Amino acid sequence: MLEQRLYRHIDWPLLLALLILCVIGLTMIYSTTYDPLEVGVSPLVFTQACALLIGMLGLGAVIWVDYRWVADSVPTIFVGLVAAVGYALWFGTSGGGANRWINLGIFNLQPSEFARTVVALALAALFSQWQRGPQTVMGWLWTGLIIGLPFMLIAQQPDLGTAVTLLPVAFAILVFAGLPLRYVSILVAVGIMITPVAWTYGLEDYQRQRIASFLNPEQDARGAGYQQIQARITVGSGGALGKGFLEGTQSRYNFLPVAHNDFIFSVLAEELGFLGVVVTLSLYLFVILRGLDAARLAKDRLGRYLVVGIMAGFSFQVIYNVAMSAGLAPVKGLTLPLLSYGGSSAIATLVAFGLVLNVRMRRFTN
Amino acid sequence: MRKLSNIDTSSDSGGKRGRSVLALTVLRSTVVLAFMALVVAFWLLQVAQHDRYLQLAENNHQRTVALTAPRGTVFDRDGRVLVQNRSSLNISIAREQVDDLDTTLRQLAEVAGVTLSGLQSIVERHRLAPAYRPLVLIQDASLAQVAAVSARSVELPGLFVQELPIRFYPGNEVAAHLFGYVGEVSDDQLELPEFNGLRSGVAVGKAGIERAYNRLLMGEDGTRRVVVDSIGREIETIGERPPMEGRQIKLTLDYDLQQAAEAAFEAAGFNGAAVVLDPLSGEILTLVSRPSYDPNLFALGIDGDAWTELNSDRHRPLNNRAIRGRYSPGSTFKIVMAIAALEEGVVTPDFEVPCHGGGTFYGRHYRCHATHGTVGMREALEQSCNTYFYSLGEKLKIDQIHKWATALGLGGVTGVDLPYEVGSLVPSTTWKSERWGEPWYPGETISVAIGQGPVSVTPISLAVMMAAVANGGTRVTPYLLEAVDEGEGFLPVPRPVPKSRVKLDPVTLETVTEGLWYVVNRAGTGRRARLVGRDVIGKTGTAQVISLQGRLAAVDSSRDLRDHGWFVFAVPAGKPELAGVVFGEHNEHGYLSAPIARHIMETYFAKKDGRPLPVPGLPEERSSNRLFETANQ
Structure with a gap:
């Protein structure tokens, strides 16, 4: 099915940039889990390498199938996602006070990481029927269901950070799908108005504390503000050229918690310095712009919406995590796609990019 | 099943397309702007404020x-x-x-x-x-x-x-x-x-x-x-x-003498203090205060109970009696009186006084503890005749007594290199008017003459006094630090200069020394300190804890009202090697303090001669002489 013509249209530069980012991620995971007292490489590095391999295979598999075929199966995929997220919520493995994982024996799967892509796919499929967004009550109900159901389930785990990443996906597709600007303004206004309500009723104490401490970290330097202060110290102490690979003191001596996960970019900034930051951010920017290019080139609404949804979610997560890793955003359990340790995130991200590549390479097909 | 995608294959209308392009441009610009903001933020943290954060990171992971x-x-x-x-x-x-x-x-x-x-x-x-x-x-x-x-x-x-x-x-x-x-x-x-x-x-x-x-x-x-x-x-x-x-x-401490003194106190069964000096240099050879405490208790940080116990003990073990206890010198002060009277020329060594068990001065009768008959200065010292020294007190002004007491070491602090020393007090007209705003009445001098009244001295100051008597008038400054090792072996530290130096008249010295020799070597009150062939000189004294009237009034009090017994000594007369004081707390009689001095001196000579050190409390040490057991009150 992958004809010679299609093969030629694979976006090799994007793929290469993705690969480089994966390698940087692996290298940084190696650094953050490096223990001079232990012989050999941390098993986390192998786990991540395996996940990346699976992700690449997934990416390859997704390329094979026309994205329109994929979109046809979207009801099944969506139900599957909701079932998996619900299963994780009620029967899953808990960690850090949240039920996010399904134990698959070899590794724990975090289905919510796939939610962004599935929601993008479902919304794209739904909206591709309409010229100017949902015009009917039924249309709005479907839209609300596609966004709301996974959002509620993930927020209940509780994993508000991951749930919130669904919003830029949905918002971008709604805007691209021709939602009249007055609706867009209403959405924004409602969002602003429910913020105090959400603050009071929707957030747990620890979540409120995280945001409060973001605004004034020194007030709670040993508690919730700790990570933020340490993140800034980690980044700032790196300097222009960094302390050198494996030489970061902040992660080595555990001043920065979950360094291999949510704060991997802080460690990168510490060890590789401003130079490393600029290089890595350039790669991410290239990936995003190149990905969005696929939306421009997409031959149909489905492809365009799909790419925009995926890229909006990806961009939001990258920008948020990088800002957080410099102590510039409240601490949320959000990974940095492609760099952070986490198999589900790596696989989900690569599969999503498989869809982006898929849309681009089939821009001339019917 | 190509339901959804079938609907979509028609190409977009032109207007729709334009909006999509616009949205894409907005999205791209937003992302680019966000990335630029991030780069600026990282530049600020990593380059502009790098030094500050580097310092913070070091503080994080380095400790002193x-x-x-x-x-x-x-x-x-x-x-x-x-x-x-x-x-x-x-x-x-x-x-x-x-x-x-x-x-x-x-x-x-x-x-x-x-x-x-x-x-x-x-x-x-x-x-x-x-x-x-x-x-x-x-x-x-x-x-x-x-x-x-x-x-x-x-x-x-x-x-x-x-x-x-x-x-x-x-x-x-x-x-x-x-x-x-x-x-x-x-x-x-x-x-x-x-x-x-x-x-x-x-x-x-x-x-x-x-x-x-x-x-x-x-x-x-x-x-x-x-x-x-x-x-x-x-x-x-x-x-x-x-x-x-x-x-x-x-x-300068001689641990053998120190142990001997402590053991002698132990054998004697009372508390008190002792100070033994080299009378020529002021080196402290022994400094005892009893009851004692174990300083090891403090080394680990003393616990609250032990501290309370030490502090509330009625015997006050933490108090260093040798330099902080002030007591009435009693008859030991008669040495100062004798020297003052001779040096001031108010009497000669041949001056004699008839003792009929007391005498009347300034219209008041003062008692002696015995009827000594006519005594000269040597006998008066030997038998501690109060009447004789009342007579000297009548002849001397209080300021003269003060002057000589000070010259011999009883005024103010001795300057020993130990903290918290308390000064001795010998009254003067200045003191009286400053302290009480009253003139000194000559009648008060009579009590001072036998070391009572407002005279109070520390044991160490009496040791200095005895050293000054023995060395001929130099008020040495007692000291403990002999040498310091700065890394190149022990180097001696300069000896502290004497507080004062007077040249006592040889006749004065001879007379007083002879009297004090009688105290120990004839029928005097210090016989228990006698060492054959060593020419020990000394003087006993009794420090009244409370006057007779006070004693009657306080008869029900739980305070220990028994008198303290002093013994001051020097040895050998003429070429002194030791001078010191033994203070027996509530032991009632100065002659009971003398055996402790004897044991210290005996230990000193045994060590010097290379003989085995004596054991305290053996019978031969108790040169018992029943006759004098009641001689000194």
Whole structure:
């Protein structure tokens, strides 16, 4: 099915940039889990390498199938996602006070990481029927269901950070799908108005504390503000050229918690310095712009919406995590796609990019 | 099943397309702007404010740990170790490494043989301290305890043994007041220039030599720069300045004499004080204050109960009687009276007084304790005839007495190199008017003449007085520090200059010395201090604790109202080697203090001649003479 013509249209530069980012991620995971007292490489590095391999295979598999075929199966995929997220919520493995994982024996799967892509796919499929967004009550109900159901389930785990990443996906597709600007303004206004309500009723104490401490970290330097202060110290102490690979003191001596996960970019900034930051951010920017290019080139609404949804979610997560890793955003359990340790995130991200590549390479097909 | 995508294959209308392009441009610009903002933010953190964050990162993972410097060793004049350090082993717990604190404490209590409640109360007391900071659970653990804990290191994770230099006084209570003790520097002390720059919590001298020469003895704590992780565990050492041990010092003290004096007190069965000097130099050979205490108690940080007990003990063991106790000198003051009278020329050595058991002065009858008949100065000293000295008191002005008492060492402090010395008081007209706003009445001089009235002296000042009598008029400054080892062996420190020097008339000296020789070697009250062939001179005295009227009034009081007994001495007459004082607290009679002086002197000569040192309290020492048991009140 992958004809010679299609093969030629694979976006090799994007793929290469993705690969480089994966390698940087692996290298940084190696650094953050490096223990001079232990012989050999941390098993986390192998786990991540395996996940990346699976992700690449997934990416390859997704390329094979026309994205329109994929979109046809979207009801099944969506139900599957909701079932998996619900299963994780009620029967899953808990960690850090949240039920996010399904134990698959070899590794724990975090289905919510796939939610962004599935929601993008479902919304794209739904909206591709309409010229100017949902015009009917039924249309709005479907839209609300596609966004709301996974959002509620993930927020209940509780994993508000991951749930919130669904919003830029949905918002971008709604805007691209021709939602009249007055609706867009209403959405924004409602969002602003429910913020105090959400603050009071929707957030747990620890979540409120995280945001409060973001605004004034020194007030709670040993508690919730700790990570933020340490993140800034980690980044700032790196300097222009960094302390050198494996030489970061902040992660080595555990001043920065979950360094291999949510704060991997802080460690990168510490060890590789401003130079490393600029290089890595350039790669991410290239990936995003190149990905969005696929939306421009997409031959149909489905492809365009799909790419925009995926890229909006990806961009939001990258920008948020990088800002957080410099102590510039409240601490949320959000990974940095492609760099952070986490198999589900790596696989989900690569599969999503498989869809982006898929849309681009089939821009001339019917 | 191509339902959804079928609908979509038609190409977009032009307007729709334009909006899509616009939205895409907006999205792209937003992302680019966000990335630029991030790059600026990272530039600010990493380049503009790099120095500040680098410093913060270093503060994060580097700590300076103090290494306690051992205090200097203290030697006696013969090079015997008096005060040293020993390593103390503390069993500590790092709570962050303990999963089940209760179980660990219970097991530790079991294997170390300590009470569980004690361990729990220590942990409870430090509940709020960071978990990585070790808590000392068993201070100064025994080797058996250390072995028991080490053998169970697997079952008892988080427990470890710390080594610390601790001040050690091998003689326990011997010379405790002289050595003093150490303790954590107090906030008040930190304000003193002497303790400037010390961090709180360090051990400093609190009393005695430890306090007086704290700067020499203290040394300098070292530091170790370590890398720690986020929970404070030490990962590696990146720099070390080793601690500098305190200077070794050598004291003038003769530990044999010190022990002899303490043993003699023990045998005599009363408390008190003794000071023995080299009368020519002022070197302190012995300095005793009893009851004593064990300064080792303070070395580990004295616990509250022990401190309360020491402080509330009615015998006040912490009080250094030798330099802080002020008592009425009683008849020992007659030596000062004799010298003052002869030097002022109010009498000659041949001056005689008839004693009919007392005499009338300024219209009032003053009692003597016996009827001595007609006595000259030598006999008056020998028999401690009050009537004779009342007569001298009648002839001398109080300021003359004050002048000679001061010249001999009884005015103010002696200047000994020990902290918190109290000065002696001999009244003068100035003192009277300043203190009471009244003139001195000549009648008051009569009581002063026998060492009563407002005369109060410390034992050490009487020792200086006796040294001045023995050396011919030099008021030496008693001192303890003989030499300091700055790293190149012991170098003697300059001897403190005498407070004053007067040239006593040879006739005065001869007369007084003869009288004091009679006290010990004839029918006098100091016979129990006699050493055959050694020409001991001395004088007993009784310090009234309370007057006769007061005694009647206070008959029901629980206070010990029995008199104190003095014995001052020097030996040998003419070429003195020792001068000193023995103060017997509530022992009622000066002659009961004399055997202690005798034992000290006998020990001194035995040591000098290379003979075996005497044992206190043996029969031959008790040159019992029933006749004189009641001679001196």
